[in-house]
Amino acid sequence: MAFAAINSAGKPITAIEEAFATEPSLKKRVYDAIGATPQHTPLFEDLARYTSSLLARTAKTASLPLVPPPSEGPAAKKRKIQNGGPEVTAQAPVDIKGDAPIQFSVEDVSFAIPQRKKFTLEVTAGSRYLRARNQTTKQVEFGIPMDRIRHALCLPVPEKTQKQFNFCIIPEYADGVTPPPEGMTTFECMVFTVPDGPAKAAFNGSGQQIGNNAGETAEALIRKILNDNLTTTSVVRPDERQFVSAMPEAHRKSEKAYHVKAFRGSKEGYLFLLSSGILFAFKKPLLFFSFDTIESVSYTSVLQRTFNLNILARPSGGTEDDTQEFEFSMIDQADFDGIDTYIKRHGLQDASLAEARRAKKYNVNGGNKTEDGTVGAEGAAEEESELQKAQQELEDLEDEDEEDYDPGSDDGSDGSGSSSEEDSDEDEFHEDADPVSDGDENLVEQELGSEAEDVGDDE
Numbered sequence: 001m002a003f004a005a006i007n008s009a010g011k012p013i014t015a016i017e018e019a020f021a022t023e024p025s026l027k028k029r030v031y032d033a034i035g036a037t038p039q040h041t042p043l044f045e046d047l048a049r050y051t052s053s054l055l056a057r058t059a060k061t062a063s064l065p066l067v068p069p070p071s072e073g074p075a076a077k078k079r080k081i082q083n084g085g086p087e088v089t090a091q092a093p094v095d096i097k098g099d100a101p102i103q104f105s106v107e108d109v110s111f112a113i114p115q116r117k118k119f120t121l122e123v124t125a126g127s128r129y130l131r132a133r134n135q136t137t138k139q140v141e142f143g144i145p146m147d148r149i150r151h152a153l154c155l156p157v158p159e160k161t162q163k164q165f166n167f168c169i170i171p172e173y174a175d176g177v178t179p180p181p182e183g184m185t186t187f188e189c190m191v192f193t194v195p196d197g198p199a200k201a202a203f204n205g206s207g208q209q210i211g212n213n214a215g216e217t218a219e220a221l222i223r224k225i226l227n228d229n230l231t232t233t234s235v236v237r238p239d240e241r242q243f244v245s246a247m248p249e250a251h252r253k254s255e256k257a258y259h260v261k262a263f264r265g266s267k268e269g270y271l272f273l274l275s276s277g278i279l280f281a282f283k284k285p286l287l288f289f290s291f292d293t294i295e296s297v298s299y300t301s302v303l304q305r306t307f308n309l310n311i312l313a314r315p316s317g318g319t320e321d322d323t324q325e326f327e328f329s330m331i332d333q334a335d336f337d338g339i340d341t342y343i344k345r346h347g348l349q350d351a352s353l354a355e356a357r358r359a360k361k362y363n364v365n366g367g368n369k370t371e372d373g374t375v376g377a378e379g380a381a382e383e384e385s386e387l388q389k390a391q392q393e394l395e396d397l398e399d400e401d402e403e404d405y406d407p408g409s410d411d412g413s414d415g416s417g418s419s420s421e422e423d424s425d426e427d428e429f430h431e432d433a434d435p436v437s438d439g440d441e442n443l444v445e446q447e448l449g450s451e452a453e454d455v456g457d458d459e
Contacts, residue, residue, distance in 0.1 A: 024207025243273035
């Protein structure tokens, strides 16, 4: 009542508004206390001013450059981008102004990257930051400007009994493929999880609780807020028209799965084949291959039960010397057709029969083919699936073995293929047979002559 009366009178207290701008629920409690005991209003104003001064002091201290104390030990190492990228400085600073107006916030959000902890997720107005606030210290610990976010993905969490969603927020130069320019700071990726249900503690900028509309889930609410504020992209979700696994969700058999399990070295993760690219998640670091960075895709180690997927990626604006190959192994063979269809649909080049790769395959298998002998019909190869190519290679090898066979290479052979085991058997049983005549004699006359002699002997 008192809070409503103050607002309706149009007399909010400036000091309290500034001090508790980021804490709408606390601000409401302060106004409620003032309404119940108006005589304590000066006390609350003094507390609010003191709180604002503390926040300002903290912000000023945090904005100062960090100068490490002198030490005789080795210098601190800089964080490196994975896969051999250049070194970069640490996480870029975030907007930690205590008086930044809040457009949206939701409490108790579980983060996995860059920290495994529960934070309050916030979207600021004006500056438009997506950031995480420590729920104990009330300090902003990390964040990303909305205009620096290049990919925003909302994905079902695999292999969970209860349905959940992971939001993957990928800033520019943080996809694991394209490193930042030298000397430029970058923002780290965010991965946070929300359950498949209504948001329990979501607030708008006025401190009013939202998200209780019938049928509106936390996932839908956050996705809507992000889409309203993102400037360079929108939230992408899996689509069965792009890819759906041949196997259902492990713990929810009635639901379709949009991922495939794979290994990156010894690290287990999941591949998501999306309308904007291919993601490997959810372990740190995330790898996202947008279509403009994929140079080619190929298959290796195609076995009865599993196969490997190789992605040759080139950083945006990079040269051939900057390409890197990423191998994802132990993918279930049941998902081969779906992945192959996805690759063809998006026109990703299949490099399974590239010259270097084919030469390597033959050398490993002990074959005698040289690099010049491996040239095939590239146009037809692009239309075939990997399994068809493997079958064709085996048939070609068999045909070449037959062509290389020279039956006339043995001494005393007439070049007609008479050096077989059957001929050897005939030699054993007919020791008095005439020697083989020269190859330029008429074989028909020879056979007729032999028959005539046999008839004469019988008579």
